[in-house]
Amino acid sequence: MINITLQKRLNSAKGEMLLDIQFKVANGEFIALYGPSGAGKTSTLKMIAGLLKPDNGLLKVSEQTWFDQSAKVNLSAQKRNIGFVFQDYALFPNMTVLENLKFxxxxxxxxxSELITIMELxxxxDVLPSQLSGGQQQRVALARAAVQQPNILLLDEPLSAVDNLLRSKLQDYILQIHERFKFTTIMISHDQKEILKMANRCIILNNGKITTDGPPTDVFFTDLITTTDKxxxxxxxxxxxxxxAVLTIELQNSLIRTQVSLAKAATLNIGDRISLQASL
Amino acid sequence: MTNWAPLILTLKLALITTFILLILSIPVAFWLSRTKSRIKPIIETIVTMPLVLPPTVLGFYFLLAFSPNNSFGAWLDNTFGLQLLFSFTGLVIASVIYSLPFMVQPIQSGLKNLSPSLAEAAYLMGKSKWETLRHVQLPNIKASVITGIVLSFAHTVGEFGVVLMIGGNIPGQTKVASIAIYDEVEAMNYSAAHFYSFVLFAITFCILLSVYSLNNRHFKGLWR
Structure with missing residues (x-):
């Protein structure tokens, strides 16, 4: 069980902001952190990792205190045993893939050797990181974080820089690692489909505060669609x-094509708003 | 009869100075590259000052400080038996301070340009700051370290004003090549002056040429 209560004054592009968060994490959970950029997601991960010192608060990981401002406790990043996959992967350029894992x-x-097999590396x-593609670097970074057998695995937008096809494959790798080792995992993601596929819980951060916390299906779909809804x-x-005539219409960020009669099409223009009736 | 002693002394001075600078500059550059301390600008200014000050100013203050007639010089003499004025040790100390910016600045900017996540990743693996510096940070700024070594070496070889002020002209002790050239020209002995000058010219050219060729190959390797 991880108990997180942390506060930190941050200077963002929009001026000063107070990051003020409180949540608990059960062992083995897969949590997605979602929210606009500048909401404090990366800072949250860095405070948990010990890379950024909070101004105030308490951080306890299974009865061990990692940070307690009132008792002046701040466990160093070296002693927290955190697996961290950075946005830029942070592979050591002077070491080969194997040397990175061994380090x-x-x-x-x-x-x-098990992780090299799982991640197909x-x-x-014996290749240097500079010779790898983005997706390959990502796999190495993930394997390297898992080698540590960390208390907590933190993923800072690990899949933002890869294309859709690769993204879906890499999601499977992350899930495989989670299945195999049951690391308590917190991942930053901007992709709702990804969160629905991977996480069992989603926390939405906005302007430094937690606005929503729950299962991804509840968090993203507040309204149930019924047959009377338009x-x-x-x-x-x-x-x-x-x-x-074939209409291409946009419905909540997805494109749908539908057929209508020529007579109907003659009454419609591009840019018109129409309502669709759900029939379930 | 050609006298090699001044040239050998120059190389010895440059080698020892460069070695001490390397050991000294890594922690200084590391601290400067990551600190948010309020005294950082002051330290940076002090480190950089030898770059712009006339060497004679530096030499003059060394002269005062090392003189046994002054309290610091007297203290050195009484406590350690060190007489730095007109001695090789004094030259080394002065050269280290004189060439400090040439070693600190390349290493500092190299460390600064390295993505901070590299060091953070190593810390999260439980590595200490020293282990991280040794195995992650320094190996990835090799080009900057080599630049620092070469510039400090070349700068010490080219030193004249500071040596003149505190070293004097003692053969085999403080008479380095640049002083010897000045000496021979004053004595109208142009052939000896030419000999020293040409050797210095050739050595400097070869060192810089090899570094630039090496660096170019290094960068080509990165692009491929």
Whole structure:
């Protein structure tokens, strides 16, 4: 169990902001941190890791106090045993893939070879990070964090820099690691689909405060759609064929195509708002 | 008969100075690259001052400080039996301070340009600051360290004003090549002056040439 109550004054682009958060994490949970940039997500991870000193608060990890302002306790980052996947991966450029993993833990040759197998890094063992693609670097960073067998695994937007296809594969790797080792995991993500797929809980941060905390399905979909609901959509494109017309419409950030009669299409223009009726 | 002693003395002075500077500058540069202390600008100013001050100013104050007639010089003499004025040890100390910015600045900017997440990642693996510096930070700023070494070495070889003020002209002790050249020209002995000058010219050219060729190859390797 992790008990987090932390406060920190931050200077953001919009001026000074008070990051003030309080939440508990059960062992083995997979939490997603979601929210606009500048909300304090990365600072939250860095305070948990001991890389950023909070102004005030209490951080306890299974009865061990990591930070307590009133008792002047601040456990150094070295002693917290945190696995951290940085946004820029932070692979050591002077070491090969294998040396990077060994640097994280000298005494775990079996674990290292297991992770090399899980992450499919066998052929890349002796390669320097500069010769790897973004997705490969990401896998090495993830393996390196797991080699430590950390108390907590923190992922700072690990998948923001890779394309969609690769993203989905890398999500599977992260889930595999989580399945295998049951690390308590906190991941920053900007992608709702990703959070729904991976996390069992989502915390939304806004302007330094937690606004919502719950299962991703509840957090993102506040309203249940019923048959009487009307969904607002916008026409993006109209294609006229010989017998009918195809409308491309935008519905909550997704594009949908639907067929209408030519007569109906003649009454519609691009940019029009239409309502769709759900039939369940 | 050519006298190699001044040239050998110059190389010895430059080697010892560069070695001490390397040991000394790494912690200074490390501290400067990460500190948010209010005294940082003061320390930076002091480290950089030899870059802009006339060497004679530095030499003059060393002369005063090292003189046994003054309290600091007398204290050194009484406590350690050190007479720094007109001695090789005095030259080394003065050279270290004189060339300090040439070693500190490249290493400091190298460390500063390194992504902070590299050191943070190492700390989270339980590595101490020293282990992180040795295994992660320094190996990744090799080019900056080599630049610092070469510049400090070359700068010490080219030293004249400071040596003239506190070293004097004792053969085998403080008579380095640059002083010897000045000496020979004063004595109208142009062939000896030419000999020293040409050797210094050739050595400096070769050192800088090899460093630049090495660096270029290094960067090409990175782009490929």
């Amino acid at each position: 994280a833990s000298q005494n775990a040759p079996n674990l290292i 066998g052929s890349l063992k 969904l607002e959509a916008k026409i993006i494109h109209i294609a006229i064929n010989s017998e009918n």
